[in-house]
Amino acid sequence: MRIFTPLLLMTLCTLSFAGYAQEEDTPHDYYVRLTSNSYRPAVGSGPKGEVKFSFPKHPELTQVFAQFGVQAFDFTFRNAVVEGLKRTYLMDVKTRNPELVKVLEGAYGHIFEFVHEMRDFEPHYAPNDYNIQPFNTSWHLDLVGAPAAWDITTGDPSIFLAIAEGRKTGFNFTHPEVANKIVGNVSYYGTEPPHFHGTAVAGTAAGDTDNGLGLSSIGFNCRMYTLYGYNPVVQLDSLLNMGIRVFNMSFGNTSGELVEEEAMEDAYLRGAILIASAGNDPTALRSYPAAYDHVISVTSVGDQMNHDKVIGDPSTAHWHGSSVDLVAPGHDVVVPINSQSYAYGNGSSYAAPMVAGLVGLMLSVNPCLSPDDVELILKATALPVDNLPINAAYTGQLGAGLIQADAAVQMAQSYASALPTIPKLNPSFHHYITCDDDLDLNLHVSGTRNPLSTHHQWNLYEQSNTNQSIDQMAWWQVSPNGYNRDTLVFSTVLQPNTHYMVKRGVWDGCTPWFERRQYNIQAPSCFVQFGYALDAEPDANGCVTEYKVSGENLDLVDRVSFILVGATTRSYTDFSLPFRQPIAPYQDTQITATLHFHNGKTYTLTENIPTCDPLIPWRSAVEETLVSTAELSLYPNPVMGEEVQLQHPASAHLAELYSLTGQKLMEQPLRASGTTPLRVADLEKGVYLVRILEKEGGGSTLKLVIE
Known part of the structure; x- marks a missing residue:
């Protein structure tokens, strides 16, 4: 295979422009057929805004296009049915130059099947x-x-x-x-x-x-x-x-x-x-x-x-x-x-x-x-x-x-002509569902263009009853208009999570009616699509202290009504973004938020509030090598009497006793001797946590069982 080097390129360009008279400054077109459309050049802009063609896998070919003044490389036959035309392009150059044809068909013959000069008529x-x-x-x-x-x-x-x-x-x-x-x-x-x-x-x-x-x-x-x-x-x-x-x-x-x-x-x-x-x-x-x-x-x-x-x-x-x-x-x-x-x-x-x-x-x-x-x-x-x-x-x-x-x-x-088989009408289509500002589901359809067809009809059915359409869009159009609408929208508002079927038919007045059906068209409600939710806002200890309403298009919401369930039931209303509601940790167990929209619609969100565990940082502190387990213990444990002995290092200065719900029940300064009695006579049977705090900071936690 011949390789066209940049040096050879410069030589050819110099000879060709010197050897051929420049003609009038009008586009001189060539028919260019590629061996594969994968070789089609990328199109970009040069430093002065000029069109620039590039071949990433063949950088030297990029130079060829630039030095020969290629101005356009158009895919004219996009809708061709003849196979060769699907790989044929129209190439414009600033000045006609026969050497360009020789270079492309010679050094790059594996890319360019042929380059023919377009004739005038x-x-x-x-x-x-x-x-x-x-x-x-x-x-x-x-x-x-x-x-x-x-x-x-x-x-x-x-x-x-x-x-x-x-x-x-x-x-x-x-x-x-x-x-x-x-x-x-x-x-x-x-x-x-x-x-x-x-x-x-x-x-x-x-x-x-x-x-x-x-x-x-x-x-x-x-x-x-x-x-x-x-x-x-x-x-x-x-x-x-x-x-x-x-x-x-x-x-x-x-x-x-x-x-x-x-x-x-x-x-x-x-x-x-x-x-x-x-x-x-x-x-x-x-x-x-x-x-x-x-x-x-x-x-x-x-x-x-x-x-x-x-x-x-x-x-x-x-x-x-x-x-x-x-x-x-x-x-x-x-x-x-x-x-x-x-x-x-x-x-x-x-x-x-x-x-x-x-x-x-x-x-x-x-x-x-x-x-x-x-x-x-x-x-x-x-x-x-x-x-x-x-x-x-x-x-x-x-x-x-x-x-x-x-x-x-x-x-x-x-004359009764035989029904033509070409061009065939194509009833295929695509669909998508959107939400409008009224939070209604709208069904959009987009069909393949059929220039020769004169009739286009779209029918919408509930899939449970495909014998009776609930909406219809129809056009009777005459060439050269044909079907020239990119997207159409049914007037019927879809119901959330309901299965629909759409049928598209096309006809040219001559060939048989062609149709295509698409089943199982459905979508969740706009509330779900917009992602409305209650987001928990925790504090530094991981306890939820506030909830915030999140989602798209919150500007459609006029106000939010909150209900908190816990020791008591309370109601609040927030009228402005961001919609937030503080809660009482350790007390509130459930929050309900009702979103009121500008058009009168409502949407309710409910979340169970997770139990707040303030002892999480204590448990992590157990891993902080504060004292050895030999220096730290409770005895007897389980305890049935009125008092339990806490053995601790001399560096510990305070003991705190908590219930498993995080409520602090007592605190006791520790003795320098390393052994301190803790009175537990007033505590009910159950499991408790004892946290021992160091003078230098940090601490450790022990479990205490009272029987």
């Missing part, structure tokens, strides 16, 4: 005859039977078309043909100045129709999202996640790319209907993305269904070949441009959105059509045009023929 248009009046604005709609299709449907506003454009083109969002029809834009790398191409394509697909000005559009009431990016082919994911299914791509490149091909396959598997312009150069090779599998490739015809713009002049034709699927009007089509004006446009760029708009009408009458269903219907209802004398040179190169909107919509309306 050219729009497929050939504009001419700007602002020529008068316009024949409707011939292209008449040619494909749009008015008859509108008798069936004028399009559903809930059906969205995505108009994708490359970075060299853009949109004029203020043009009256699109201002009210484009409802959102997804932009990568900023926004270019308004460009007529994107405006023209959008206006052709689903421009504002029946509004008393401008022109009509085949998509009529369907609405649009726009996508602007350096390479929109691999940037469809955000719109796919919104549930948008129809994508128009009026641009192309004459060579294919593996990542782009996989991105098209991935979108198709996730339910996308992909439409692209076939290209304008009749002498070129195939154009991509139109030539990829699962992409409907569309080329142009004129008002006589002529493929040549100038009949008989093949140089005026647009691309044709075996990869073409359909044709649509693309010669001298009236399109909206900038400055709220119109022009004749030429290019397969305008043929493709005619198909996209028609697909919008088809989904309006049958939203359950799969991508394969749509392509089958379009081709089955198309009018062959390669058998016309004016197209004799293009036999077998114009696909199934000219789209027929009325026939396609009619067939879509009655």
Whole structure:
């Protein structure tokens, strides 16, 4: 395995920057596929706030990224179903440098499966005859039977078309043909100045129709999202996640790319209907993305269904070949441009959105059509045009023929498609329970997103009766909104320690209803969750002298009522934090605290007060080597008479006699002789403790039994 040392790194960087001219300061992207996602770099910030990528296990690779100016390493295909895309990233660098590819694929080939340069795309248009009046604005709609299709449907506003454009083109969002029809834009790398191409394509697909000005559009009431990016082919994911299914791509490149091909396959598997312009150069090779599998490739015809713009002049034709699927009007089509004006446009760029708009009408009458269903219907209802004398040179190169909107919509309306298996709806969800300020238990649920689903329902049941729901949350949403709520909360307040069951169902209006159930959902009361308790506060001798109320959110408590049980029963109330209650050691045996909350709820805590044993420090003192056991004793022990003799060292000066409850009963100064009598005639039978104290401090304890 080759090792790329820092010295080699410096050499390569010096040569590469000196040997290659620096291009415009725009992001130059690469497709990067890792051999494993475990190699994905960590992202941080440099000393000047710049993005910094690091590879902890490969510090020299961290230097490579820094010196080659890597600015971004984006995981674009998060929701991909194609396996390779799950390990593919988009890498941005400040300046293009072929040496970077050589280094990553060479010295670090075990990490980087490949690094491919992302290509730019050219729009497929050939504009001419700007602002020529008068316009024949409707011939292209008449040619494909749009008015008859509108008798069936004028399009559903809930059906969205995505108009994708490359970075060299853009949109004029203020043009009256699109201002009210484009409802959102997804932009990568900023926004270019308004460009007529994107405006023209959008206006052709689903421009504002029946509004008393401008022109009509085949998509009529369907609405649009726009996508602007350096390479929109691999940037469809955000719109796919919104549930948008129809994508128009009026641009192309004459060579294919593996990542782009996989991105098209991935979108198709996730339910996308992909439409692209076939290209304008009749002498070129195939154009991509139109030539990829699962992409409907569309080329142009004129008002006589002529493929040549100038009949008989093949140089005026647009691309044709075996990869073409359909044709649509693309010669001298009236399109909206900038400055709220119109022009004749030429290019397969305008043929493709005619198909996209028609697909919008088809989904309006049958939203359950799969991508394969749509392509089958379009081709089955198309009018062959390669058998016309004016197209004799293009036999077998114009696909199934000219789209027929009325026939396609009619067939879509009655078409019983096979239920698609992809994308599958996922009814899984998570839940958690919280306490609010009223100390009520609230159940939160969070479900997996399903962009294509239109119905979402959550049902709450008591587990003892799952035949009758006690709460329900339901949404009927239409793409591109889908299920876009992170968390939902049932309005029903849960009862503590009660078992519940939640059922979540999702539906897209086409596939069967999917549901998931989760049982044994329960939680203790908020009082328990907040941890309310009585904490004992002991003194230095270990005797409890006070209790304090503890727990979370004590600010919700207005007051605490205490009851002490012992020799007598007493009541107290504390109105302010911290809630404390002193007790009488050796006397009180039980404490009860009732918490009164601001909303009127109460919670009661009860604790038995432990017996206070003041002799604990005495017992520990026995271990303090004060006197030997030979010098310290009681006799007789047990004693039945009135007096007991205490033998002690001369250094001891005082004896104290205690009951086992800690009550001191007597004390007796000790004689210097070492033997002192203790009178016990007035004591009852039982066990007592005698503590002998030293003059220098400390002491020892003996047990005395009186019979």
